[in-house]
Amino acid sequence: MTNVQFFHRDTDDWRFLTLFLYLTDVGPDGGPHEVIPGSHSIDGMKKLLKSVQWWRSKMDVERSFVDDMGEDFSSACEQDFRNAAVQLTGPAGSMFLVNTLALHRGIVPTRTDRLIIWARYGLGPNTNSADLERGPLGIRLVPTRLQGTPREKYINRLLVQFDRKPEN
Ligand SMILES: O=C(O)CCC(=O)C(=O)O
Ligand SMILES: [Fe+2]
Structure with a gap:
């Protein structure tokens, strides 16, 4: 067990x-x-x-x-x-x-x-947060219908970065 x-x-x-x-x-x-x-x-x-x-x-x-x-x-x-x-x-x-x-x-x-x-x-982030090492993914890499409203940006901030510049 x-x-x-x-x-x-x-x-x-x-x-x-x-x-x-x-x-x-x-x-x-x-x-x-x-x-x-x-x-x-x-x-x-x-x-x-x-x-x-x-x-x-x-x-x-x-x-x-x-x-x-x-x-x-x-x-x-x-x-x-x-x-x-x-x-x-x-x-x-x-x-x-x-x-x-x-x-x-x-x-x-x-x-x-x-x-x-x-x-x-x-x-918020803690020791069990899965992707702290790689950080949030740029929105272009995530298949999502999220629009990027302030609320969506905030609650998804550990997973998705909405404002990441294309070169990053
Ligand atoms: O597998 C389950 O139903 C429980 C898993 C669990 O409690 C945990 O991962 O902390
Ligand atoms: Fe558990």
């Missing part, structure tokens, strides 16, 4: 969303993405824990946002949030947006191969 097949939080930015796109059909045995709605905040975690036998839970809510990872933590999540977890299945082409600061994982597929791509959308 890899890290992302255990319950974990992504910590890419102060605010961000992840877009997932299934490239294969993903049924219950095909490795659905699993997320625990509400677990993206300390208050949400406390509410979720109230609905289980919290006095038996080993969950340290604050710590779960800092350095909890791996198999033991994931087993604790499985136990505590069994009734809250949601598994996302769907045919190839299915897309969904998740706040992946919430606890989530990709379940290990048992019957079929599974292909997925994801893109994270956050506030």
Whole structure:
């Protein structure tokens, strides 16, 4: 199993969303993405824990946002949030947006191969930004219908450079 097949939080930015796109059909045995709605905040975690036998839970809510990872933590999540977890299945082409600061994982597929791509959308460049080394592409190199409005220029600034001169 890899890290992302255990319950974990992504910590890419102060605010961000992840877009997932299934490239294969993903049924219950095909490795659905699993997320625990509400677990993206300390208050949400406390509410979720109230609905289980919290006095038996080993969950340290604050710590779960800092350095909890791996198999033991994931087993604790499985136990505590069994009734809250949601598994996302769907045919190839299915897309969904998740706040992946919430606890989530990709379940290990048992019957079929599974292909997925994801893109994270956050506030600015960070160590996970894919193309920081090559920088944004000049608009002429990108097949797009973007018009170059100020808003489009801003929100796509890490991917596309609208004003790049032809020689660059
Ligand atoms: O494969 C999945 O469903 C989850 C992947 C994931 O959580 C990650 O890449 O951070
Ligand atoms: Fe993740």
